[in-house]
Amino acid sequence: MSRPRCERCKRAQDHCLCPLIPRLDSRTRVVLLQHPSETAHALNTARLAALGLVNAQLWVGEVFAQLPELLATPGYRPVLLFPGDEAQALTAYASPDEQPLLLIVPDGTWRKARKLLYLNPLLAALPRVTLAQVTASRYRLRKAPAEGALATIEAVVQALNALEQPQCFDALLRPFDALIEGQIRAMGRDTFERNHGC
Template identity: 25%
Template sequence: MKPLFPFHGVDRLRQDCQANAMRPFIAHGANAIRCPSCLMTESACFCDKRKAIESPVEFILLYHRDEIHKPTNSGRLIADLFPQHTQAFLWHRTEPEQALLDLLDARQHSISLLFPNTNTAQQQGRTPRLIADIQDPTQQPHTFVLLDGTWKQASKMFHQSLWLHKIPHFEIQQAAQRSFLVRHAKHEKQFATAEITAMLLHNLGYEDQSLRLLNYYQVFNQACLRSRKRGNENE
């Protein structure tokens, strides 16, 4: 029997977006019959690989509107694996949800925005957090805000939202990125949200959680390939 999973933060956000949408989101392969949990075509379902675990850090996924409905979105894998430690919100340029602002305010001393140290960030004189700050045992578990969209969308989300600039940022150093790429990745393209999160966990020393997420991402990639083939047949 196919396993059933309770809704996590990304599921609830997707459901809310569907309920409030002015028009349906129609993706490539929309006519295919899909699993309601993993969003793959039924023959490519990978729900049997989904096993929730504990996370030493918390996550806030901030979604671009175009990304939340995509079956190929990898951010939701974080919520699949760490459902009790992941919350999801839709990005708004100037008027974010009050619930999100309240959450950011409540965690202002133990929160970071995971985003590259761009030229704009450098010009603002932003000082990145150090690993020692994040792993301070006197603080509550650290929370990371992840901008979930394409690279272009994520850059737009950051640069157009001044309220995001108030959050200290955490930068994964280029040397750590190269090391992770050599050990785990088989490409030199921009990293997906799940990959950059696995890299973050590795960088913080949480190797077990990093490998679990990376392995789950690789299963997800294979399912996407199978689902795309089956979806084309059903169009």
């Protein structure tokens, strides 16, 4: 018999993260496009990001038929948070009148994120943005595949912190930090130090 799950955060009821998830407002609209294989991932940080931001949505799939309507959303300038030679570093909005971004964030392994772009040519055609400075990942349980690699929620927080300063979105990381600490406790501190310690 499976353990009862929270309908909102999808964690087991006895590990529900909802009390740690904030409700933060942002000028930037964030849409997270999650590859279906990520929904069962133990962390599922894209879900946590969408739950913690008032102006965010999480879409799960490989092909997104509703993209044309999304990209035509009045009042927003659509961009893709994804590295590339042409990617522009995110900087703070110059004024309160500047058109806010519709920040589209693929969620999946690099291979799966590239597949989302391949299957959705409208995504691949968007202007790309990236983080000017990347702070180290808090995801201490796995070795990053590349320098500067972040969990999806970390990338969203760093992007919003860059765009909307002085507003700070670090509170969005509270449930993520709790998940990491919970996994470390479950494996035992000695095992963590042996396998992941510096």
